[in-house]
Amino acid sequence: GENVEQHPSTLSVQEGDSAVIKCTYSDSASNYFPWYKQELGKRPQLIIDIRSNVGEKKDQRIAVTLNKTAKHFSLHITETQPEDSAVYFCAASKKSYGKLTFGQGTILTVHP
Amino acid sequence: DVKVTQSSRYLVKRTGEKVFLECVQDMDHENMFWYRQDPGLGLRLIYFSYDVKMKEKGDIPEGYSVSREKKERFSLILESASTNQTSMYLCASGRLDSPGNTIYFGEGSWLTVV
Numbered sequence: 001g002e003n004v005e006q007h008p009s010t011l012s013v014q015e016g017d018s019a020v021i022k023c024t025y026s027d028s029a030s031n032y033f034p035w036y037k038q039e040l041g042k043r044p045q046l047i048i049d050i051r052s053n054v055g056e057k058k059d060q061r062i063a064v065t066l067n068k069t070a071k072h073f074s075l076h077i078t079e080t081q082p083e084d085s086a087v088y089f090c091a092a093s094k095k096s097y098g099k100l101t102f103g104q105g106t107i108l109t110v111h112p
Numbered sequence: 113d114v115k116v117t118q119s120s121r122y123l124v125k126r127t128g129e130k131v132f133l134e135c136v137q138d139m140d141h142e143n144m145f146w147y148r149q150d151p152g153l154g155l156r157l158i159y160f161s162y163d164v165k166m167k168e169k170g171d172i173p174e175g176y177s178v179s180r181e182k183k184e185r186f187s188l189i190l191e192s193a194s195t196n197q198t199s200m201y202l203c204a205s206g207r208l209d210s211p212g213n214t215i216y217f218g219e220g221s222w223l224t225v226v
Contacts, residue, residue: 042219043202043219089154100157103154104153
């Protein structure tokens with residue numbers, strides 16, 4: 001089955017800096033890669049996603065890049081703010097009932 | 113707005129007890145999922161269902177079973193709870209034909225087995 005590895009497990013940055021979280025996946029048939037943000041005590045919520053026919057996608061301060069050849073994808077957050085502090089999960093799936101395989105999560109802390 | 117509701121937010125159960133975790137979604141989604149969340153391990157899929165009365169094992173089904181008698185409801189059952197099942201359980205739902213396979217999570221159920 002699919003295996004998703006996520007790094008780093010913790011990331012600490014100063015407000016205004018950029019943050020990058022990286023994931024690798026094992027199944028070359030995977031074609032959908034979402035990122036979820038989970039604030040303390042709350043449910044994971046989708047923040048951005050990318051499909052395998054696209055190399056990059058941007059939404060304001062967040063962007064995701066995908067390298068299908070190397071089987072890795074990354075989340076980039078620019079101009080970080082304290083409210084970006086949360087756990088971030090990457091995931092991968094192929095068209096099989098929408099089953100997502102998640103990475104281990106990254107705890108992002110943005111210091112004011 | 114998608115709503116996925118888990119009936120119990122916090123439970124404390126004794127070893128050997130039978131535990132039911134209930135999940136209801138109001139968006140007529142075909143797919144429903146149960147994940148378990150543990151620090152450092154991310155979200156691991158226990159079971160999922162793509163239709164009423166249909167179920168498929170995920171990555172860690174041992175010690176769990178599920179029931180989907182109605183489209184909107186998906187239940188996770190721990191037949192005999194054990195301390196290593198202490199965890200946060202997340203239910204999720206999504207459309208079968210969603211172009212991005214986006215799934216939506218409930219608030220989670222914190223289960224402690226003593």
